[in-house]
Amino acid sequence: MKKTNFDLYLEEQLKDREFARRFEQAGEAWDVALQIAALREKAGLSQKELARKLKTSQQNISRLESPSYAGHSLSMLRRVADVLGASVRVTIEPRTAPAARAVIAESSGRYRASRPSS
Secondary structure, eight states, rough: OOHHHHHHHHHTTTTTTHHHHHHHHHHHHHHHHHHHHHHHHHHHOHHHHHHHTTTTHHHHHHHOOOOOOOOHHHHHHHHHHHTTTTOOOOOOOOOOHHHHHHHHHHHOTTTOOOOOOO
């Protein structure tokens, strides 16, 4: 498959360690957001209904499901998981090249969305 201009640009940007670190962190937040939304939808709940069950606001659920939000607390994730019949698993791994982590992230996790490969 031919690389797009964006693919080439991203490839160049990822050579910068700081950019690569921020890009990876954004991907992790995106994964969490997608997993929460997928579990909520699978449970047949709206954001408002989930909020009621958690005794929080719909806006807070919207924030948790936002790919740009990186303030997820472990306690809130556990509360959400409990209501949705899931569990939270945190993995701390040695750092590897960003491309290697992306492959690992895509192959694990039942509710994880795949990101296009370059």
